[in-house]
Every structure is written in C-alpha cells, then in structure tokens.
Amino acid sequence: MLPVDLRQFECFIAVAEEGNVSRAAARLHMTQPPLTRRIARLERSVGVRLFTRTPSGVELTEAGAVLLDRAHRIMQLTEYAIDRARLADAGQAGSLVVGYFGSPMFDAVPRLLRGFLKTRPTVSLVLERAPKNVQADAIRDGRMHLGFSRQYRSEPGLVVRRVASEPLYLALPEGHPLLKAGKAELADLREQQLVLFPTGPRPSFADEVTQLCAQAGFSAPVVREAGDVLTALGYVASAGFCSVVPRSATRVTLPGVDFVPLSDTPPEGLSCLYRADNVPALVRSFLDHVSTTSSEPETTAESGPRVSI
Known part of the structure; x- marks a missing residue:
C-alpha cells in the first residue's frame, strides 16, 4: 500500500462534497489536472475506486462513502492534535504532575492550582503526596513537574521559589486557659507539652519551631514528634498536648482542638520546587500565574547551602 498524506484526504473530501472536480479545484485554489492526479494516486494507495463519473460530475462509490467518513475524522483529529501541541507549547495544555506534603494542601x-486551572480547561492535574526528598528526585527525573512544601533545602539543578506565606497559630486542647486571651506568644510555650512535626528529611517545619523557641530564650518543651500535621493535631485532641501550626492547618476540624494566633512570630513561607533548566511550558505558565496573582515577592534560590524560607 502506498503512503497517503493529508493533502490527498483534503482533495478527496473537496471532490466528494462538491460532486464535481472543477468546482473542487476552484475551492482548493488549484487547477483541475493536479487535483485529478491526486485523486488517482489516492485510489491506487487505497486499492479501490472511490468515484464513478456522472453526467454532472462524480459521485462516491460505496467504498468512497466509507472512506469519506473516516477522512473527516482523520482531518479533525489532525487539527485537534496540532491545536493541542500549540497549546502545550504555550503552557495551556498537557498534564501537570504536582507533589505536595503537609498542611499546604489545606489552603x-x-x-493556587485552582486559579491556574480556571483559565486552562485543557490542562489535567495529577496530585501526588510525597515528602520533599521524593519530590526532588521525581522533579529531577522528569516524573513530576512541581513540588510544594516548607523549608526546602537547596538542591543542585532545582529551584526553590517562595509562593505564599501565612501566620503561625497554636493548636490547643479544648478548654485550655490560653484560649481565653484569643492569642498567644512564644513565651507561653515554656510550660506546655509541645508536639513537633514533621519527622523525616531536614530542614523541616519542626526545626523552624525549635529555632523560634531558642530565639525566645528557652528550649522547645517537646514531648512528641509526629509524622505530619494531622498526627500532631491528633495528639492535641487526644493527649492534651499543644502544637505550633501554620494557619492552613486551622482549616482542619478535629473534636477537642482549638486555635489561637501566635502574635510574636514571623509568617511561615510556602515554596514550590521545580527544575532549573529545561523548564516545561506548563511550569513556566504556572510561575507566570503566581507572579501575576500572588502578593509574595519573587524569591528563588538554586543549589548551594541550606535555604531557610
């Protein structure tokens, strides 16, 4: 079987719809002889006659009618594929694989993702829960496009960009005396039983809380370390401990847990992680979205020592 190109299908569709080679040639802005040759070449490629002559022009054979239906689909799929490729090149289509860990997913x-996807209906989203070290490996290998977490360490070949910040709160068991004041300070932690999170790769949010206590002049009174914020809040609800959490964690509703803002702590940063080179178009498009919608100043870091943000 000889190869068939899209131009042959375009010519075939025009002749079939016009029922006349001369009119089809005029529609295609070409002369009749090359159009006739293209149709003859298509018939040789397919191996069957596609048209029969009539006094007024041509009409489809049964085989031609079957091919016409498929030819329309092929042309439509081709246009769709080209359109999707152009959208993908502009960061408007494709699949965006995003890794996350911890409380940032609560707010x-x-x-950020909803605002980005709202104007990009052809982009599909894949979410994967993954610790920071797993995110870094997956992004470097091209299996993931973006990661979200806190306290990223600088990684060779990857960029850390701060995309949001939020105040810190103190999670307390229901009825705790500190709840009456409606706010708390770091010094109030001295006499509490503190749960830190998360365990795992350092630096982490747990290190940030420990440093804040040290800057306030005391050692963090740690009684437990939890793998994630939900487990930490479980200790607050069940054992009466307390935990320092970002504001996003206050969206979690557990019976017996209340929150008060910590009034003397700096806001905690949320960052995204992505490749430093060969940045996919979808990632570039997302970063542009962050730049235009976030009030957070653009802060990035690449390789080198630990970056605490």
Missing part, C-alpha cells in the same frame, strides 16, 4: 496549594 494555599489548592487555591
């Missing part, structure tokens, strides 16, 4: 991450 900032879905808000």
Whole structure:
C-alpha cells in the first residue's frame, strides 16, 4: 500500500462534497489536472475506486462513502492534535504532575492550582503526596513537574521559589486557659507539652519551631514528634498536648482542638520546587500565574547551602 498524506484526504473530501472536480479545484485554489492526479494516486494507495463519473460530475462509490467518513475524522483529529501541541507549547495544555506534603494542601496549594486551572480547561492535574526528598528526585527525573512544601533545602539543578506565606497559630486542647486571651506568644510555650512535626528529611517545619523557641530564650518543651500535621493535631485532641501550626492547618476540624494566633512570630513561607533548566511550558505558565496573582515577592534560590524560607 502506498503512503497517503493529508493533502490527498483534503482533495478527496473537496471532490466528494462538491460532486464535481472543477468546482473542487476552484475551492482548493488549484487547477483541475493536479487535483485529478491526486485523486488517482489516492485510489491506487487505497486499492479501490472511490468515484464513478456522472453526467454532472462524480459521485462516491460505496467504498468512497466509507472512506469519506473516516477522512473527516482523520482531518479533525489532525487539527485537534496540532491545536493541542500549540497549546502545550504555550503552557495551556498537557498534564501537570504536582507533589505536595503537609498542611499546604489545606489552603494555599489548592487555591493556587485552582486559579491556574480556571483559565486552562485543557490542562489535567495529577496530585501526588510525597515528602520533599521524593519530590526532588521525581522533579529531577522528569516524573513530576512541581513540588510544594516548607523549608526546602537547596538542591543542585532545582529551584526553590517562595509562593505564599501565612501566620503561625497554636493548636490547643479544648478548654485550655490560653484560649481565653484569643492569642498567644512564644513565651507561653515554656510550660506546655509541645508536639513537633514533621519527622523525616531536614530542614523541616519542626526545626523552624525549635529555632523560634531558642530565639525566645528557652528550649522547645517537646514531648512528641509526629509524622505530619494531622498526627500532631491528633495528639492535641487526644493527649492534651499543644502544637505550633501554620494557619492552613486551622482549616482542619478535629473534636477537642482549638486555635489561637501566635502574635510574636514571623509568617511561615510556602515554596514550590521545580527544575532549573529545561523548564516545561506548563511550569513556566504556572510561575507566570503566581507572579501575576500572588502578593509574595519573587524569591528563588538554586543549589548551594541550606535555604531557610
């Protein structure tokens, strides 16, 4: 079987719809002889006659009618594929694989992604829960496009960009005396039983809380370390401990847990992680979205020592 190109299908569709070679040639802005040759070449490629002559022009054979239906589909699929490729090149289509860990998924991450996807209906989203070290490996290998977490360490070949910040709160068991004041300070932690999170790769949010206590002049009174914020809040609800959490964690509703803002702590940053080179178009498009919608100043870091943000 000889190869068939899209131009042959375009010519075939025009002749079939016009029922006349001369009119089809005029429609295609070409002369009749080359159009006739293209149709003859298509018939040789397919191996069957596609048209029969009539006094007024041509009409489809049964085989030609079957091919016409498929030819329309092929042309439509081709146009769709080209359109999707152009959208993908512009960061408007494709599949965006996003890794996340911890409380950012309770607020900032879905808000950022929802705003990005709202004007890009052809982009599909894949979410994967993954610790920071797993995110870094997956992004470097091209299996993931973006990661979201806190306290990223600088990684060779990857960029850390701060995309949001939020105040810190103190999670307390229901009825705790500190709840009456409606706010708390770091010094109030001295006499508490503190749960830190998360365990795992350092630096982490747990290190940030420990440093804040040290800057306030005391050692963090740690009684437990939890793998994630939900487990930490479980200790607050069940054992009466307390935990320092970002504001996004206050969206979690557990019986017996209340929150008060910590009035003397700096806001905690949320960052995204992505490749430093060969940045996919979808990632570039997302970063442009962050630049235009976030009030957070653009802060990035690449390789080198630990970056605390």
